[in-house]
Amino acid sequence: MATDLARSLATGQRSLGDPTLGYPLLPPLTSGCPGTGTGTGTGTGTEEVSYPLDLDYAYDRLDAAALFGPAAGPRTGLDRWAPLLPPLLAPGLGEGGTPLVEIAPGVHIKDESRNPTWSHKDRLNRCTTSAAVAAGAAGIAVASSGNHGASAAAYAARAGLRCVVFTGPDLPPAVGDFLNAYGAVVLPVPWEDRWPLMRRAVERFGLHPVSNLTGTHTGHPYGPEGYKTVAYEIFQDVGTPAAVFVPVGYGELLYGVWKGFEELRRLGLAARVPRIYSCESAAGAPLATAVARGLPAARVEVGHTDAYSITSPVSGYRGVLVLREGGGRPLVLEDAQLDAARQELARSGLWVELSAAAGLAGLRSLGAEELGQLPDDGPLVCISTSSGFKDKLVGRRTTEAVDPRWPEVERRLLAAGIGN
Helix, strand or coil: CHHHHHHCCEEEEEECCCCCCEECCCCCCCCCCCCCCECCCCCCCCCCECCCEEEEECHHHCCHHHHHCHHHCCCCCHHHHHHHCCCCCCCCCCCCCCCEEEEECCEEEEEHHHCCCCECHHHHHHHHHHHHHHCCCCEEEEECCCHHHHHHHHHHHHHCCEEEEEECCCCCHHHHHHHHHCCCEEEECCHHHHHHHHHHHHHHHCCEECCCCCCCECCCCCHHHHHHHHHHHHHHHHCCCCEEEEECCCCHHHHHHHHHHHHHHHCCCCCCCCEEEEEEECCCCHHHHHHHHCCCCCECCCCCCCCHHHCCCECEHHHHHHHHHCCCCEEEECHHHHHHHHHHHHHCCCCECCHHHHHHHHHHHCCHHHHHCCCCCCCEEEEECEEHHHCCCCCCCCCCCCCCCHHHHHHHHHHCCCCC
């Protein structure tokens, strides 16, 4: 453990609500900054806003040329980036190093489905499970509709920890099998009960929370640090993009990507930070609501959508900060736009869940005038967060048997456009 602690240049936690407030690196402050908060700003005016914690690093001790140069070795696992991450005390699964696929001239997809549990959450959970190990916890607890829970269960199993997953009553069967395979304790409960029950389990059994504990979203202070590596990898592949389009639920990935590029600028490796766009489902869009109302966070009513992975009734301050500093804006997308983007990705050989197509859908929603205002010295990058395996209908679809006589086979092929 001492060696792992020494590799990290992380020095402590700092409030995003009041950057003058700093705290030690351990223990992780999983309920947000204890010195900040306000009774307004959620959209209802009745619930306190919690401000997240960020991590500080001794950047002056980093050999940036060595870390980001060609001599640094292959991009396998987050260990490659250990100096700019919290101490990686939990063993990894080879997360990171995902491909950047060009699907059209100047348009690239960062395919996070190539991670060990087929989503971007593996980067977060390597860091949060490491925090649980540092805290000496016997296990971890998570409230999740799919990707986060599956990833947390895998990394807990890898670290020899128990994992309790509070999920929704309509958990996709394939995701349920995924969770059970890792030996997680899976508790499907009504959506509104997930977080209160998780908080009680954390208090009663000493579990380490790896998802949000507060009314508005703060999340784990170590989690977004894992997402910085998405920016590092994009930079190594194509330099600084003109813009990055990020699917957004709570905004942790959005914040991590922005911070990664901001660090590259701070270290003198990049001349600028790309324009960062948040891409939300129109069924809720609390971040877009917070930005429109000038609030640090917002609470909204959630309507029906199949993009369950990015649908949330609350936002957090991280996303507001990114859109303020990153020069982009919130993009709000209907399911039809998400589905069109998913089909476009499938035609390029990429199978993604509906929520994961939000990045490309966001790009496709921009008009020619706005696209023309983007910097012309970099490509456009859309992050695709997870595999099509995670969609709700996976495992429920059936394929009708076909009459094997040639006339019927020929008819079906012609109907599908084969031979035309």
